[in-house]
Amino acid sequence: MATTSVRRRTTLHKPVPPTPDAHDFATRPYDLVREFVLALVAVSMLTTGLAAAFSSPDETAITMRSWAQAAPDDVVATATAELAGTSASATYGPPYNSNAEGQKLLGIPTQKLGGVRIPVDSASLVLQPLAQVAGDPPLRAALARWGAADSTQQQAWATRYADALAKSGGTVPPQVGYGPVPLLASRFLTLARSGGLEGSLTSSGNFYGGDQTRPLLLLSDGAYLEDTARAQQLGGDQWGMMNETGNYPGQPWMWLYTFWYQVKPFSTSDNADAQVWGLMLVLTAGLMFLPLIPGLRSIPRWIPVHRLVWRRYYRAHAAGSGRTSRT
Amino acid sequence: MNAQLRAATAGAAGHPTTSWTTWLRGWVSRLVPPGQALPDRQPTYVVSWIYVFGVLTLAALVVVLASGAVLAAGGVAWWHVSGLGHFVNSLHLWSVELLFAFMVIHLWGKFWMAAWRGQRVLTWVIGVLAFVVSIGTAFTGYLSQSNFDAQWISTQAKDGLNSVGIGAWFNVLNPGQMLLWHVLLLPVAVGVVTVWHVVLVRRHGVVPPFDVEPGD
Amino acid sequence: MTSPSLISAASSGHYVHVGVFTISVTNLLIIVAMIVVFVLALVLPFPGSADVDAHGGDRP
Numbered sequence: 001m002a003t004t005s006v007r008r009r010t011t012l013h014k015p016v017p018p019t020p021d022a023h024d025f026a027t028r029p030y031d032l033v034r035e036f037v038l039a040l041v042a043v044s045m046l047t048t049g050l051a052a053a054f055s056s057p058d059e060t061a062i063t064m065r066s067w068a069q070a071a072p073d074d075v076v077a078t079a080t081a082e083l084a085g086t087s088a089s090a091t092y093g094p095p096y097n098s099n100a101e102g103q104k105l106l107g108i109p110t111q112k113l114g115g116v117r118i119p120v121d122s123a124s125l126v127l128q129p130l131a132q133v134a135g136d137p138p139l140r141a142a143l144a145r146w147g148a149a150d151s152t153q154q155q156a157w158a159t160r161y162a163d164a165l166a167k168s169g170g171t172v173p174p175q176v177g178y179g180p181v182p183l184l185a186s187r188f189l190t191l192a193r194s195g196g197l198e199g200s201l202t203s204s205g206n207f208y209g210g211d212q213t214r215p216l217l218l219l220s221d222g223a224y225l226e227d228t229a230r231a232q233q234l235g236g237d238q239w240g241m242m243n244e245t246g247n248y249p250g251q252p253w254m255w256l257y258t259f260w261y262q263v264k265p266f267s268t269s270d271n272a273d274a275q276v277w278g279l280m281l282v283l284t285a286g287l288m289f290l291p292l293i294p295g296l297r298s299i300p301r302w303i304p305v306h307r308l309v310w311r312r313y314y315r316a317h318a319a320g321s322g323r324t325s326r327t
Numbered sequence: 328m329n330a331q332l333r334a335a336t337a338g339a340a341g342h343p344t345t346s347w348t349t350w351l352r353g354w355v356s357r358l359v360p361p362g363q364a365l366p367d368r369q370p371t372y373v374v375s376w377i378y379v380f381g382v383l384t385l386a387a388l389v390v391v392l393a394s395g396a397v398l399a400a401g402g403v404a405w406w407h408v409s410g411l412g413h414f415v416n417s418l419h420l421w422s423v424e425l426l427f428a429f430m431v432i433h434l435w436g437k438f439w440m441a442a443w444r445g446q447r448v449l450t451w452v453i454g455v456l457a458f459v460v461s462i463g464t465a466f467t468g469y470l471s472q473s474n475f476d477a478q479w480i481s482t483q484a485k486d487g488l489n490s491v492g493i494g495a496w497f498n499v500l501n502p503g504q505m506l507l508w509h510v511l512l513l514p515v516a517v518g519v520v521t522v523w524h525v526v527l528v529r530r531h532g533v534v535p536p537f538d539v540e541p542g543d
Numbered sequence: 544m545t546s547p548s549l550i551s552a553a554s555s556g557h558y559v560h561v562g563v564f565t566i567s568v569t570n571l572l573i574i575v576a577m578i579v580v581f582v583l584a585l586v587l588p589f590p591g592s593a594d595v596d597a598h599g600g601d602r603p
Contacts, residue, residue: 019445022370022532023360024541028591030369032382039379039386043425047390050424051417058407058416059475095495103490114495203501210503217500220482229479232555236483239565245476247556249420251469252570253427253462262563273490288455291443301537305439308585310536313372317543374591376584428573432581 057248062225064215068192071224073170078222079188080165082122083146083181084158087221090122096217097121105274118213120203123154125218126188129200139187142180149179157181236261256283359529366529373533377440380433381528387426388521392514394419399510403473403502423465430458442534450527457520464517467509470499477502 068075081087085099093100094111095118102111127146133139146154157179164172174182191197201218203211219225226235234240241258244250257280266272291297300306307314344350358364397415398406406412434454436442443451469480481499488494498504557568566574 017538020535020539020541022445022535023363025370025372025535026541027368028371029367030373031367032365032369035379036382036386039382040389043383043386043390043422047387047394047418047422047425050421051414054417054421056413056417056420057476058413058472061474061478092489094492095489105491110491111489113492114489115492117495118498204503211498211501213498213500216478216482219478225478225482228475233558233565233567234479240483242570243556243567244569245556247567247569249424249569249573250567251465252573253431271490273487277487277491284455284459288452288459290438291441291448291451297441297443300439300441303439304537305585306441306537309375309377309436309440310372312374312589313536313539316371317539374589376587376589377581380584424573428577428580432577432584435581436584 054248057245059245062219062228064192064197065195067219067222067224068189071222072189074222074224075189075192076185077162077165078218079126079185080158080162080181081221082126082218083184084155084162085122086159086162087122089120089125089217089221103271103274105271105278110274120214120217122217122221125201125214126184129191129197130184130187132200133187133191133196136187138183142183145180146184153179161185237267256280358526363529363532370533370535372536377436378533380429380436383429384426384433385521387422387429388517390422391419391426394422395510403471403506407473423468426461430461434458440534441537444534445531447527447531447534450524450531453520453524453527457517457524460513460516460520464509464513467505467513470505471502471509473502
């Protein structure tokens, strides 16, 4: 009676038999090295053909000069925002400064985990290159006036000027209350236009460039970089992470990462980056440990695509296929 | 233990030894069953085009490395100023697209074959790791283009990495750092993970079909 | 403040918009090609002797 109950229990739960050792199966000749060489030749030819037919994109980098020529109002507005401490970099938080808490994931301030390891003073993005300009007494005086004022006064001047710029759409008549800010911003534009800003903001600290942190932060504080990118469908809410300039192939494998930015709650969340990171970490772990996840790991059994893969073997060994448990 | 393995793990006098060399030799020879490192036969169920996508991925990786090596020889700015350099850059881009295409098709095939069966869970895990490390390597490649694309990608990606604290160490706005990760550190990681994956495949052999026995 | 009229002159690629989804034609072609290749790999016959299948190959 014990045997009967065991058999019944076995039939109910249908235990999957252990997978046999692959090395115990009958074999046939298979030339792996020839297969690899053929694959290499095929891929090389395919790559060469695709490269010759479609080439690859190379849109020239935006320089400070080209930015100043294409969007001078944007340069002036950005310089003013840096002085006012209202630019994206100025209010970023770690790793550049402590002016914001940064993003949180499930209430944990994950942005603070790295600390302020890449300190950048946003106002210095404007003031430092200007301080290096020689032979401009009004500029020197403006810099001195700015340096002598306290931070409350500096912020008041710059914010007032920024508001005026935004209202007027570019040109603001001279007025008391803006302090030295209009002159500083205008000289900054002149410096950019002349090419004098290239290389002067390097984070490398010496003659040899290589670390573009400060110029890139300045560039991304403006609107021109983003406007240029959005015109090419590269924006975060345009599935941009998958895309490339022009008609070139992008990064199709980033589809799931960028998908979350297109939908709520992420599309309207201040913590979207941290949240998407956390979610993708979980989903990637799910993919990695899929064999250990009940249900998911059984999908190949429920939807037997494998019957196509092994149809010749199943046909040739029809007597042995489809067997489940052994008693 | 057969004579071959016994010889591999014993010292010169035939006794078990404390030699590190002997231990390592034994460990290496036990990684795959004898004759399975580069076998000239496969189980008779290995007869489907789906099986070629692993080797196609490997072949694409070779082309990626070769085209990358030529770009490295020319230097960071070479492909901007040279027609040949631009062509090599195109080879590098398209071989990467093919690498990911073949890798993902390989993943689809392995999923529908439930290729983690028969003690092959680690093979699957390492395979997904190879995918993830490849994405990271491609990412640093995009950051190393020294053009508009690199400017945009770096200023966007910094937000994702900074939001979880990684950006404090891995500075995507620093092309000097990103290029070295792309050309050395990450390809080494890809290589190690790939070798590990292939050794595991040779060790366990190709996963058998569902519900069959060798004697059938 | 934006200056849309002075954006880089390079043209954007061609895109397909379906609801919340937007994909470039190139990326779409790549994904479709991958699916087609996957299906073909499953259904196309693989070269090899039918004899081996019938006689079960050689025992290890």
